[in-house]
Amino acid sequence: MYIFKLAFRNILGAGLRTWLNVVALSFSFVAIIFLQGIYTGMNDQVEQATIDAFYGGGQFWEKSYDPYDPLTLDDAHAPLPASLEDLVKSGQAAPLLIRPAAIYPEGRFRTILLKGIAPQQNVLSIPSSLLKDGEGLIPALIGTRMAKSTGLHKGDELTIQWRDAHGTFDARTVVIADIVRTSVQEIDNGQVWIPLDQLQSLSAMPGHATMVVLKRNTQPPAMLQGWEFRSLDYLLQDLHAVVRSKRIGGSILYLVLLFLAMLAIFDTQVLSIFRRKKEMGTLMALGMTRWSIIELFTLEGGLHGILAACVAALYGIPLLGYIARTGWELPGAADTVGFAIGEKLFPTYSAGLIVGTTVLVLLVTTIVSFLPTRKIAQLKPTDALRGKMS
Amino acid sequence: MAPRTHSTTPETKNSTLIRTENLDKIYPLGLNTLKALNHVNLSISKGEFLGLVGPSGSGKTTLLNIIGSLDSPTSGSAEVLGRKIESLSHNDAARLRNKHIGFIFQTYNLLPVYTVFENVEFPLLLLGIDSSLRKIRVMDALEWVGLADRADSKPAQLSGGQSQRVAIARAIVKRPELVLADEPTANLDAENSHHIMKTMQQLNKDLATTFVFATHDEKVIGYVRRKISLVDGRIEKDEKQPRR
Structure with missing residues (x-):
């Protein structure tokens, strides 16, 4: 001492x-x-x-979907099983359809992911309600990084080309309804968001989705045929x-x-x-x-x-x-x-x-x-x- | 103020405290060696007031260091308070110094960041003495050397004479059987030297503490009652002196 x-x-x-x-x-x-x-x-x-913006309380992926392999996207869609359908109807889940597509901003070809989301969903923090007002053209949302890299602004019109379920190329013009200020790259870079029902219709995939995002703290249904559950722990690994x-x-x-x-x-x-x-x-x-x-x-x-x-x-x-x-x-x-x-x-x-x-x-x-x-x-x-x- | 207690009894007063036999100390000096002590045979009794005198290099400090268990002999034997210095481990030597020996140095060697009180208190802290007793003994020691009013001063605020008196208080605060002083007045003027020697003489008388000085200062030599003259590491003369 x-x-x-x-x-x-x-x-x-x-x-x-x-x-x-x-x-x-x-x-x-x-x-x-x-x-x-x-x-x-x-x-x-x-x-x-x-x-908040993308992972929710975990996701169900259509079994072909592999986010690291764009070639899987063509086949990664399926109708929702009844239990997921019920969750969507009760507002506990939001289906997303993802399709590979191309755009031509400033005359240059660029591949993107075209994502369909229901305007009325409240599972993710994406401001999908802005997709309600179409006035003829399909309304689209893009993130700030996407806007910056493509030079697009609110109100700009943009041609999007994609292939439907039968492999047929199609094209439509969309109008940028808003630029979403977000820090989450998973909903921003290289992505264009349009209303789910319109994407389903244009792709000839009525009622189909690539993934279903659960609301936080929603109990996932048990094993679903053709769908795989990805927990938050799995999604957050990367x-x-x-x-x-x-x-x-x-x-x-x-x-x-x-x-x-x-x-x-x-x-x-x-x-x-x-x-x-x-x-x-x-x-x-x-x-x-x-x-x-x-x-x-x-x-x-x-x-x-x-x-x-x-x-x-x-x-x-x-x-x-x-x-x-x-x-x-x-x-x-x-x-x-x-x-x-x-x-x-x-x-x-x-x-x-x-x-x-x-x-x-x-x-x-x-x-x-x-x-x-x-x-x-x-x-x-x-x-x-x-x-x-x- | 006179010390409150005497640490020795009449029976032990004349007993031998230090004994050396054929004590040699050889230092390596480049490729050669230097014989600092050469067959020193010496016996010092309890209560003596003794001076080791001689010119520089005569072996005074070396002998003092061996007696103080700060150094060990090359050959021969040195017995201090019944312990053979040559066979003591570092820890045993430290314990011997801690409990039984007080040191006074030419340059005072006070710890600069401590106050006078803390410097004097230091040996008691090492002995594990409790706080209230420490305070009494430190203040007693400071009164013996006439510095009780400077207890809160730092060494830098003291004169040479005052610093050496603090060093004396530190050496005697634990009431050691033996105090070894190496050139205690070398840095002091005549008046301070006189005060220092008087103080030590008084403590020797009151506490029966044995004092051994290494010095070549004539002022000190006049005070010692036994003078041992060293030349080239040998004892040349061992003489009693009249009390001053």
């Missing part, structure tokens, strides 16, 4: 040197927690937005993998911050041992064993970490709390991270993250504090008293 008391006296007595280290180390604490909070928040936010890969990339910065914290402590310890040799000799003369001195110096280094955690809490809690409430703006970055995130990121700080980071930084600072002190084990008291390293 006296070692703790002595270590505390020593680091407080060192004054400015201690506080500079503590403040530098506290930056690492706050930055690491902030960064990890951003990745956790990003994960939560992207997950929520994607669930998203989680992308977030994980981003987190690994971000961990480089995490490691750099941790390394800087280690360097600050290591440097202080090396300097301390170099400058305080005579003090060590005095401590030995007064009856401290070498290992007690090693313990003392290690504890001094470790206490920097504890003080840094306290200082980090002083300014970090209000700062990170403020960012968690108001969000962190990412202008222009939303499209560059590989998946959909909003214009603002809301970091999430879990107790596990805070406790884990604190324990990790304390552990690292203690280990780094210990390493240079091993030199003391070879120190002769008489050499130390003369300020010499043995």
